[in-house]
Amino acid sequence: MTTYHFIGIKGTGMSALAQILNDSGEKVQGSDVEKRFYTQDVLEEKNILILPFSEDNIKDELTIIAGNAFSDDHPEIRKAKELGLTFFRYHEFLGQWLKQYTSVAIAGAHGKTSTTGLLAHVLGETYPISYLIGDGTGKGHVDSEYFVFEACEYRRHFLEYEPDYAVMTNIDFDHPDYFTSIEDVFDAFQSMADRVKKGIIACGDDEQLQEIQAKVPVVYYGLSSTNDFQAQNIVESESGTNFDVFVRNTYYDTFMIPMHGNHNILNALSVIAICHYEGMKAKNIKALSTFKGVKRRFTEKKVEDQILVDDYAHHPREITATIDAARRKYPSKSVVAIFQPHTYTRTKTFLQEFADSLSLADNTYLCDIFGSAREDSGKLTINDLQKLVENSNTLDIDNTGVLAKHADSVLIFMGAGDIQKFQQAYEESKLPNEPIIKRKNA
Known part of the structure; x- marks a missing residue:
């Protein structure tokens, strides 16, 4: 029986794929750095072996x-290629x-994770799914x-x-270390649309998605009346949001x-849709x-009279949406943003946009910019952003106690780093009576 060996098994996509193969009856193991990540908890619960990186892990008969974070000169990858083992990158194997299966790809600059979790939850209540x-x-x-x-x-x-269906949530300029412009991003999504086999579900409120050309049916959803699926009569309460859905202008359900x-x-x-x-x-x-949410997407915890929110928002549009969600759920509370920019490239590209969204x-x-070892900071520091944001201060790991002064507030910890x-x-x-305990490798 083939054993699948994951190089970088603690990555979010890699961890998820390892779980899928394990649940499907395959033999799975993997390797990674020794620093602890939240993704390894469930791997350990499933008794999936996690080894420290070493070329000695790579043996004959492994697949x-x-x-994708690891280059071809990684010791384990070099050894695998020397032995001529069957080798895939994450996205190639997936x-x-x-x-x-009947496959549904969730694509978009923002909202992919939440939408994937929501669709998996709903389908999983009726069908056996992966x-x-x-x-x-x-x-x-x-x-x-x-x-x-x-x-x-x-x-x-x-x-x-080459999925059967694709859900496209939006097209926006991000990953400026790779994409050159919004047009470059659109070109990628257009190429993706060309690979879909049965149908595309796209947000018709997104101007870029309105321009997508497809050989399969495209069903549009959104808040405007031009969409095939439209939400109307939206009512919010602390527990959530109710809305009516109209399908091609005919009431469907609430x-x-x-x-x-x-x-x-x-x-x-x-x-x-x-x-x-x-x-x-x-x-x-x-x-x-009955959806319980996904990790790091408006994950809430109450501590005394404060609401602490953990969120992955790392793009100005996502920060705006997260702050808006906090205001809607807790209209009587102040909102405090604690933000750690992710990568120097993104921070430099969207410096003013970050300032505008955080000013909400x-x-x-x-917090200091979470930069990649492969990046040049270009002398950019968190102070360059701080100068542009009213009512802002810098924060380091040793003075987080200052946040206690924001009584009866929502504190949103945002970023894609740590x-x-x-x-x-x-x-x-x-x-x-307990001191702050600094975690190893924090």
Whole structure:
């Protein structure tokens, strides 16, 4: 029996794929750095072996799946190629694996992870399914009818896939270390659309997506009346959002989601549209109301009179949406943004846009830029952003206790790096008579 060896198994996509193969009856192991990541908890629960990186891990009879973060000169990858082992990059293997299912790719500059999780939840209440979510969650089932997965546009990796369906949430300029312009991003999505076999579910409120040309049917969803699936009569409460759905201007049904903000309504509409297209009944699609969320997407915790929110937002548009969701859910509370920019390239490209979005909070704290070892900072520092944001200060790991002065507020910890360590340090500072414990490798 083949053993699949994952190089970089703690990565979010890699961890999820390893879980899927394990659940499907395959033998799985992997390697990574020894620093602990949240993704390894479930791997350990499933008794999936995790080894420290070493070329000695690579032996005959292994099939290798390498994470996209690792170059060809990585010792394990070099050894695998020397031995002539069967070798895949993550996106290459996923492209092969999904062919055995009715596959649904979730693509978009923003909202991929939340939408993938939401669709997997709703379909999974009716069918045996497999899914791969970008928060490190994956599930396989030997009798799966559907395979729902997150399809990332970075370096055009999603062009390895030929899905039956694609949900496209939006097109926006991001990953400026790879894409040159919004036109370059659009070109990637157009190429993706050309590879879809049955149908595309696209947000009609997005101007870029309106221009997509496809050889398969395109169903549009959104808040405007020109869409095939439209949300109307939106009512928000602290517990979530209710809205009516009209299909081609005819009332279909009323749905509830336990989230806030128009971005979450749009995500839900995309799920309703694909499920309707596949013939599911409205009563089954209403499983939307029991969705528990995905990791690091408006994940809440109450500490005394404060609400602490952990969120992956790392682009100005995502920050705006997250702050808006907090205001809608907690209209009487102040909103405090604690933000760690991710990569010097993105920070430099969107410096003013970051300032504009963060200015929507009542107060802002900025952590040092989480840069890549492969990047040149170009002398950019967090102070360059701080100068542009009113009511802002810088924050380091040793002075998180300053956040305690924001009583009865929502504190949103945002970023794609290791912003969680700032939230953890703050929570530990609130423990009575206990010092802040600095984590190893924090």
